[in-house]
Each structure stands twice: as C-alpha cells, then as structure tokens.
Amino acid sequence: MTRTRKPGLSRRSTLALMGAGAATFAAPWVARADSKKLMIGMQSILSGPIALLGTSSRNALLMEQDRINAAGGFLGRQIEFVFRDSKGQPQEAARLARELVNTNGCELLVDAEASSGAFAVQEVVRSLGVPCIHTNSETSSLTADPKIRAPTAFRVARQGVHDAVAGSIYLSGYANTNKINKWATCAPDYAYGRDTTAQYLEFFKKFKPDIEIVTEAWPKLGQPDFTEVITKLIQAKPQALFTLLYAGDLSAFVNQGNIYALFAQMKVATPNVDYPVLAAIKNLPAGIQSATRYLETFPDTPANKAFGEAYLKRWKERPTNWSWQNTVAMQFYEAAIKKANSLDGKALAAALTGLKINTPFGVDGTITMRDDHTTINYAIGWGQTTPKPPFIVDVKPSDWGKIIEYETEWKKQQKYI
Amino acid sequence: MDLDALGACLTTPACVVTQTTSGLIVGMLLFLVAAGVTLIFGVLKIVNFAHGTFYMLGGYVAYTVLGVTDSYTLAVLAGALAMAVFGVLFERALISRVYNSDVLMQLLICYAVVLIFDDVVKIVWGPEFHAMGMPAAFQVPPFFIAGGVVPPFYAVLIGIAALIAIILGLGLSLTRFGKTVRAAAINPQMVSALGINTTLLFAIVFAIGGGLAGMAGALAAPVRSLSPGMGFSILIESFIVTVIGGMGSILGALVAALLIGMVRGFGTIGFPQFTDGLIYIMMIAILLLRPQGLFGRAS
Incomplete structure (x- = not known):
C-alpha cells in the first residue's frame, strides 16, 4: 500500500511552526525573567x-x-x-x-x-x-x-493624627471667625469613619472647647442613597457639618446635598476632597472648607x-x-x-x-x-473649594511645629513613648 | 435611640414634610427595581439575583447617552430600553434553559451574570466611580411646603415612579395582556394549553422587569454614584420589598417599598444607629404574622 501525502501542512510541520511561533511570542517574557531585573x-x-x-x-x-x-x-x-x-x-x-x-x-x-x-x-x-x-x-x-x-x-x-491636629487648628480658627459652635458630623459607618471622627473631635474640642455636636450621621460605606442622612442633618440645624465621606460616597453626598440646598443651610468642612471627586462632582459648591489631599497648586x-x-x-x-x-x-x-x-x-x-x-x-x-x-x-493645607480649577483656593499651610507638638502629647497619652 | 427627636419631628410640619419626601423618593425608586423582581418571580418563579445588574447597566447606559446627546429624557429612555432588550436576551439565552432546573442552578447563572457584567463595566467605563451630574433643568433651589424641603428633581422622580406604578397596576388588572400574565403566574401550563405563546410572554415579562430596573438606575444616576457592583446594594433591599409585599404582588411591592422608605426617612431621626435593623425587624414581624407577605397568595 502506498502512502500518499495530503496537500498542505503536515502534522509535524504544523507542530514545528506552532513551536517556533510560541518561542517567538514567548521571547519577551523570557527576557522579562532576566535575573538582573x-x-x-x-x-x-x-x-x-x-x-x-x-x-x-x-x-x-x-x-x-x-x-x-x-x-x-x-x-x-x-x-x-x-x-x-x-x-x-x-x-x-x-x-x-x-x-x-x-x-x-x-x-x-x-x-x-x-x-x-x-x-x-x-x-x-x-x-x-x-x-x-x-x-x-x-x-x-x-x-x-x-x-x-x-x-x-x-x-x-x-498620618491620621497629623491631619487631625492640622484640621482641628484650622477649623477652630474658622469657627471662631464665623462664630460657629453647633456642628454635625457625617462619616462612613466603619472603623475609619468612627475612629477618625473621634480623633478630630478630640483635638477640635481642645482648640475650641465650646463646640456642640448637635447630630451625628453614620451612613454605610457605599450607601447608594444619602437622602435620609441629608434630611436628618438639615433637621438638626447645625451651623456647620464635618464629614469624612470620601470618593464615590462624597460625590453622591454632594450631588444629593445640592438638590436639598444643604450647602446654603450650613457650612461644610471635609479633609477628603481629591481631584477625582472634584472632577466627578458636576456642581461643586463654592466655600466648602477643604484640606488638600493632593493639589497641583499646593505647594x-x-x-x-x-x-x-x-x-x-x-x-x-x-x-x-x-x-x-x-x-x-x-x-x-x-x-x-x-x-x-x-x-x-x-x-x-x-x-x-x-x-x-x-x-x-x-x-x-x-x-x-x-x-x-x-x-x-509633607504638604498639609486647608482652603476652600471653588467650582473651577484649581478647585481649592486660599490654601493655608499647616504649622508642622504645632502638629509635632500635639502628636507627641498624643503619643504620650497612648503610652507609645 | 432618640425617641425625643422622633417625637419632635412628628409634631413639626416641616420635619414631617421633609422626611416624608425623603421616604417617598427612597421608596419609589426601590419600587421600580423591586417591581421587576416580583413580576418575574410571580410569573416565572425565578428569583432573579441578576436584577441589580439591570439597575447598574441602566445607570451606565444613561450616563453615556447623556454625554452624547445632552438630553436627560433620552438618557432615561435609553437606559430603560437597553435593559428591556438586555432582559429579553438574558431570558432567552440563559434563564430559559434552566426553568426546570434546580434553584441552585438558576442562582449560579444569575450570580455569574452579576460577576461578568461587573467586570464588563470595569472594562468599558473603568473601575472608578462616575457621577452623571444634575440635568440643567433641575439645577434649581428646592421649594418649601410648610417649612419642609422638597427638591423639584425628587418631586418629578416620585411623580414618574407613581405614574409607572399606576400604569403597571392598571395594565395588569385591566388589559388582556395583564390578565394573561396573571393567569400565567397561577397556571402557566393552562395558559400554554390555551394556545398562548408563553415563550414570548416570558420574554416580555423579563423585558418589563429589566426595563423598570434600567429606568430606576437611569433616573437615580444624577444623584447616585455609578460604580461597578452598585447593583448589589439595591438588590438586597429589593428582595426585602418582594418578601414583605408578597412574592409576585405588584401592589405589595409598592406598599413594602414605601414602608421601607418611611422607615428610612423617620427611622434615621429616632433610631439613627438601627435604621437597617428596623427594616429587618419589620420583615421578620410581617413574615411571622403573614408568611406569604402583605399581599402574597397563601400557598
């Protein structure tokens, strides 16, 4: 019986080609595995x-x-x-x-x-x-x-304690200037929100002992609707709100707060405004007291x-x-x-x-x-929002001497030193 | 627990108006999503765990269409229509193959769709959140009723959702199609034996359910952040609505959604640390007293 070859590529040729192809495409990865890297x-x-x-x-x-x-x-x-x-x-x-x-x-x-x-x-x-x-x-x-x-x-x-000292010093000055005593807080309901709010309030009360917290709101992280939180804050009639909401939650809160004119009814302060949040909020209210997370214009x-x-x-x-x-x-x-x-x-x-x-x-x-x-x-500053770039203006740098002084005191209280 | 604050709120017209509006908007948006869940369960006995995905995709489609057309109306219609089509494809390609399978298989398929489309959203729109922003027409100050705050945008949303609830209710009770759907919910074999194309009927039910969820996602997009996985949070509450209202009952879904909205609206004043707990306690209490839910059919 005579064996005849079929036209086209044989199995061996195909395997050889596949092998060569694999070697060619794998070459960059082999190079990546270079031990010098x-x-x-x-x-x-x-x-x-x-x-x-x-x-x-x-x-x-x-x-x-x-x-x-x-x-x-x-x-x-x-x-x-x-x-x-x-x-x-x-x-x-x-x-x-x-x-x-x-x-x-x-x-x-x-x-x-x-x-x-x-x-x-x-x-x-x-x-x-x-x-x-x-x-x-x-x-x-x-x-x-x-x-x-x-x-x-x-x-x-x-570091949380650095931000808390810097923020509290700035906000106590702001509260004194604007005669603001009644505050509300709103933070995500997990360890970060509760612990950091407590730390801010601890320092805030140190610099401004006469503040009163009239209401607290603890929405869930990623909560889609903040309506009941916003209306609760409005009902409490604080003079100012301190919030630790961030990223998508902060964006949703501001967008929903806008339609209740929340920002016209109370001053608002947050340390968590970042560029993506600023970009995502289509109608950023002016005058939110804000820390600079990262800002091109500060320093x-x-x-x-x-x-x-x-x-x-x-x-x-x-x-x-x-x-x-x-x-x-x-x-x-x-x-x-x-x-x-x-x-x-x-x-x-x-x-x-x-x-x-x-x-x-x-x-x-x-x-x-x-x-x-x-x-x-590192750069820590507080200023106020404006709807257009640079988004945060009138930035005042925090005093690192004071930050370290109060941080040391805090570390002693915690028995870290 | 702050019963004094709750008492003070309930005796203050401004607080009652503000919190009632808050409860209505939460409840009505929840109803739009839950109506689809309960409709699909009522007719097909399918617990559609992928329903939150319709809500999420509806929001994203609306976000994209608004960017292209600058029309919020078109964006909402596109979100609803796209999800109606998606609902049909989902039913035909996947769910129709597991109608007679174990509920675990249905659950797995729905969960796979949730995970796949969460990743699709990441690929198409990116993993970070997006915000649609308020349409220009609604960038107006809120109006005040008895001193209470009522945002015009929410008033319109409540109106749209109420209109849909009425159309859905009347459509199911008065039209031939609605009667067929209700008959299919009770005895699908008999409906099929009478020569009615149940394949088409089931696809239409998914189209309505998907369209409603897509519309809810699109309507809420101006005020809620869009992010992959956002459908999950609303899905849980939608199932609570469906269970409280009675599986398969549209009226039950409406009443339960409004109940949850009001618990959220007023619970946040009186029980700020326990608002979610109140909702679950309400669900347990109703299930103990009426295991079939408020408007469900006893088995």
Missing part, C-alpha cells in the same frame, strides 16, 4: 468602589518605574513592578504580599493598601524581613505604636505643577493623594538604596531612618523619614 511587589485595591485610589497608586509607580529605569535603575538593575489586586481584603493583601516575595521573587515591597490591609501586610513583612514601604495607610498606630512597628517597614503617607512650585501635568498627560486624569504618596515612596527607596548600596532589609532600614529627601510634595520641598518609620513635613 529587580522585581518590586505592589498590592492594592484595584477593583471595587475605591479602585480609583489603587489605580492612581499604580499609575504613579509606573511613572516612577520609567523615571528610575531611565536613570539607570537601582544598583544598576532595571526595576519592574508586579501589581496585584487585593480587592481591599486584608487576608488577601497578606497572602499576596507573601506570594510576591516567595513566588514572584520581589526584593522590595510597596504596600499600597488602605489601613485594614496594611496592618495585615505589616505582620508578613515582620516575618519575612523584606523592605516594605506602606504608602496609603493613615492609621497612626501602624508606626506610632512600637509594638506594631516592624523593623523593615516604613510609612510614606499622611505652589514648578516641580509640583510639573508632576501634576505629567500625570494628567499620561493618564488623562489628575493624580490623587495616593499618587504622590507612592511617588515619594519610590524617591525614598531610590535615596536609601544609593546610601546603603544594598537591598538588604536591615541595611535599607538603617538608611531610611532619619533620611531627608528633596521632593515636590514637601511643604518646604523636603520630606523626612522620622526614626519612628513615618514621614513628616
């Missing part, structure tokens, strides 16, 4: 209602990756981020952090979680001894409490403006508070690695402690990593 792990909230904050962290880190690689990388090695989505779940954040080090071979970590995740990651870092910078947790005890602080973990982020320097413009140009949206914090984390890594000439956790920890860097986000162009593993001297 320094992998940096980052996990954050990249999906869900506050994903915009996680993605703004990732965006900033990608810009830093390009900048650092263009400048020669870390210790001559190009850097590459491995991004993971924790969905905001602490146990997932801890699992991912461990996986990034043990499985993905990451030698540095950027923990871009909110506080609930950061505390879980802290314990992973403590057990692995890997260098880590927390970039988004604002809960003070993460680094202030010596029992929680980890030897190789640092924080480059706002009003060419370097800060250049960062904001570069970010906008690349990502077609403006940066958030989380963006600058992640940028500064990489600036600290860069300076510390240069100083330590090493990636070792202990060596980097020694180099980071007390390190002062030049950065556009410092109130005087510098930020310092204090010996309690947290940053000071």
Whole structure:
C-alpha cells in the first residue's frame, strides 16, 4: 500500500511552526525573567468602589518605574513592578504580599493598601524581613505604636493624627471667625469613619472647647442613597457639618446635598476632597472648607505643577493623594538604596531612618523619614473649594511645629513613648 | 435611640414634610427595581439575583447617552430600553434553559451574570466611580411646603415612579395582556394549553422587569454614584420589598417599598444607629404574622 501525502501542512510541520511561533511570542517574557531585573511587589485595591485610589497608586509607580529605569535603575538593575489586586481584603493583601516575595521573587515591597490591609501586610513583612514601604495607610498606630512597628517597614503617607491636629487648628480658627459652635458630623459607618471622627473631635474640642455636636450621621460605606442622612442633618440645624465621606460616597453626598440646598443651610468642612471627586462632582459648591489631599497648586512650585501635568498627560486624569504618596515612596527607596548600596532589609532600614529627601510634595520641598518609620513635613493645607480649577483656593499651610507638638502629647497619652 | 427627636419631628410640619419626601423618593425608586423582581418571580418563579445588574447597566447606559446627546429624557429612555432588550436576551439565552432546573442552578447563572457584567463595566467605563451630574433643568433651589424641603428633581422622580406604578397596576388588572400574565403566574401550563405563546410572554415579562430596573438606575444616576457592583446594594433591599409585599404582588411591592422608605426617612431621626435593623425587624414581624407577605397568595 502506498502512502500518499495530503496537500498542505503536515502534522509535524504544523507542530514545528506552532513551536517556533510560541518561542517567538514567548521571547519577551523570557527576557522579562532576566535575573538582573529587580522585581518590586505592589498590592492594592484595584477593583471595587475605591479602585480609583489603587489605580492612581499604580499609575504613579509606573511613572516612577520609567523615571528610575531611565536613570539607570537601582544598583544598576532595571526595576519592574508586579501589581496585584487585593480587592481591599486584608487576608488577601497578606497572602499576596507573601506570594510576591516567595513566588514572584520581589526584593522590595510597596504596600499600597488602605489601613485594614496594611496592618495585615505589616505582620508578613515582620516575618519575612523584606523592605516594605506602606504608602496609603493613615492609621497612626501602624508606626506610632512600637509594638506594631516592624523593623523593615516604613510609612510614606499622611498620618491620621497629623491631619487631625492640622484640621482641628484650622477649623477652630474658622469657627471662631464665623462664630460657629453647633456642628454635625457625617462619616462612613466603619472603623475609619468612627475612629477618625473621634480623633478630630478630640483635638477640635481642645482648640475650641465650646463646640456642640448637635447630630451625628453614620451612613454605610457605599450607601447608594444619602437622602435620609441629608434630611436628618438639615433637621438638626447645625451651623456647620464635618464629614469624612470620601470618593464615590462624597460625590453622591454632594450631588444629593445640592438638590436639598444643604450647602446654603450650613457650612461644610471635609479633609477628603481629591481631584477625582472634584472632577466627578458636576456642581461643586463654592466655600466648602477643604484640606488638600493632593493639589497641583499646593505647594505652589514648578516641580509640583510639573508632576501634576505629567500625570494628567499620561493618564488623562489628575493624580490623587495616593499618587504622590507612592511617588515619594519610590524617591525614598531610590535615596536609601544609593546610601546603603544594598537591598538588604536591615541595611535599607538603617538608611531610611532619619533620611531627608528633596521632593515636590514637601511643604518646604523636603520630606523626612522620622526614626519612628513615618514621614513628616509633607504638604498639609486647608482652603476652600471653588467650582473651577484649581478647585481649592486660599490654601493655608499647616504649622508642622504645632502638629509635632500635639502628636507627641498624643503619643504620650497612648503610652507609645 | 432618640425617641425625643422622633417625637419632635412628628409634631413639626416641616420635619414631617421633609422626611416624608425623603421616604417617598427612597421608596419609589426601590419600587421600580423591586417591581421587576416580583413580576418575574410571580410569573416565572425565578428569583432573579441578576436584577441589580439591570439597575447598574441602566445607570451606565444613561450616563453615556447623556454625554452624547445632552438630553436627560433620552438618557432615561435609553437606559430603560437597553435593559428591556438586555432582559429579553438574558431570558432567552440563559434563564430559559434552566426553568426546570434546580434553584441552585438558576442562582449560579444569575450570580455569574452579576460577576461578568461587573467586570464588563470595569472594562468599558473603568473601575472608578462616575457621577452623571444634575440635568440643567433641575439645577434649581428646592421649594418649601410648610417649612419642609422638597427638591423639584425628587418631586418629578416620585411623580414618574407613581405614574409607572399606576400604569403597571392598571395594565395588569385591566388589559388582556395583564390578565394573561396573571393567569400565567397561577397556571402557566393552562395558559400554554390555551394556545398562548408563553415563550414570548416570558420574554416580555423579563423585558418589563429589566426595563423598570434600567429606568430606576437611569433616573437615580444624577444623584447616585455609578460604580461597578452598585447593583448589589439595591438588590438586597429589593428582595426585602418582594418578601414583605408578597412574592409576585405588584401592589405589595409598592406598599413594602414605601414602608421601607418611611422607615428610612423617620427611622434615621429616632433610631439613627438601627435604621437597617428596623427594616429587618419589620420583615421578620410581617413574615411571622403573614408568611406569604402583605399581599402574597397563601400557598
């Protein structure tokens, strides 16, 4: 029997072609696995209602990756981020952090979680001894409490107690000027909302003892409708409202508050206004007393403006508070690695402690990593909203001398020092 | 618990007007979503856990259409129409295949659709939230009745939802189609045996349910943030409405939605820490006294 070949490609040829194709397409990935490349792990909230904050962290880190690689990388090695989505779940954040080090071979970590995740990651870092910078947790005890602080973990982020002191000093002055005593509060009904409201009120009452809280509202996180909250606030007839709502919740609250003319019936103050919120609120009321999470015009320097413009140009949206914090984390890594000439956790920890860097986000162009593993001297200011860019005007910088004075007093009360 | 504040509110006309308006708007938007859930369950005995997805997609479609046309009316109509079509496709492509399957299979399909379309929304519109913004026509100060605040936008929404409730109620009780739907809810085999195209009927029921949820999403979009997964929060309350009102009863859905709205409106004054708890206690109490719900048919 004669075997005849069918026209077209034989099975062997097909397999050979597929193999060659696979090798061709796989080549970039093989190159990526180059052992010279320094992998940096980052996990954050990249999906869900506050994903915009996680993605703004990732965006900033990608810009830093390009900048650092263009400048020669870390210790001559190009850097590459491995991004993971924790969905905001602490146990997932801890699992991912461990996986990034043990499985993905990451030698540095950027923990871009909110506080609930950061505390879980802290314990992973403590057990692995890997260098880590927390970039988004604002809960003070993460680094202030010596029992929680980890030897190789640092924080480059706002700290709750710093914001509470700065905000309370500003708002007490504002309340005195405008003769405002009756306040209402409105914050999301979970640990952040309740704890931070309590911390603000503690300092607020210290600076203005005669304030009265006439009502409190605790809407659920992600609550679609704030109508009953808004009407309750209106019924209580406060002179001013302090709110810790943020992101989509703050946007919905302002939009729903607008149709009840809430902003004409009381003064409003919030520390949580960020560019995406400002952009999402179509009719931003003027005159909301607001902290600057990130603002291109504060500090009003060419370097800060250049960062904001570069970010906008690349990502077609403006940066958030989380963006600058992640940028500064990489600036600290860069300076510390240069100083330590090493990636070792202990060596980097020694180099980071007390390190002062030049950065556009410092109130005087510098930020310092204090010996309690947290940053000071970053830009904190309060001003008032205006419907058009720059959105917050008349920004007054906070006094870091006073912030540190009251923070020290608070740490003594908590028996941290 | 602040019973003094609640008492003071109930004796103050301004507070009563403001909180009643608040309760009405919460209740009526909830009714639009829950009406679809109860209609679909009443006729098809399908617990549509994917109903929140219709609400979410309706909001997003309206957001996009408003951006293109600058017309809120067109945006709302587009949100409703798109979800009516989506409802038919959902019923024909997926649900029709599991009518006789275990409820777990139906649940899994609905849940898969929820997860898939949450991700689709992330891909198409991005993971971050969006806000539609108030249409220019409604950017006006609220009016006051007896000192109570009534926003014009909410007054219009309440009016639209009330109109739909009336049309739905009359349509189901007076028209031939409505009678067929009600007959199918009681005995679908007999309806089919009488030569009525139940395949088409079921698809239309899904179209109405989807359209109502899409319209609710679109109507609420100017004041609520749009984000992936937003349908879930309203779904839970929609099921509470359906259970309290009686599975399959449109009138029950209306009454239950308004009850929940009023509990929210006044509960937030008297029981600020326990408003959600009040709703569940009300549900438990009604189920203990009337297991079939307020207007449900006893099995």
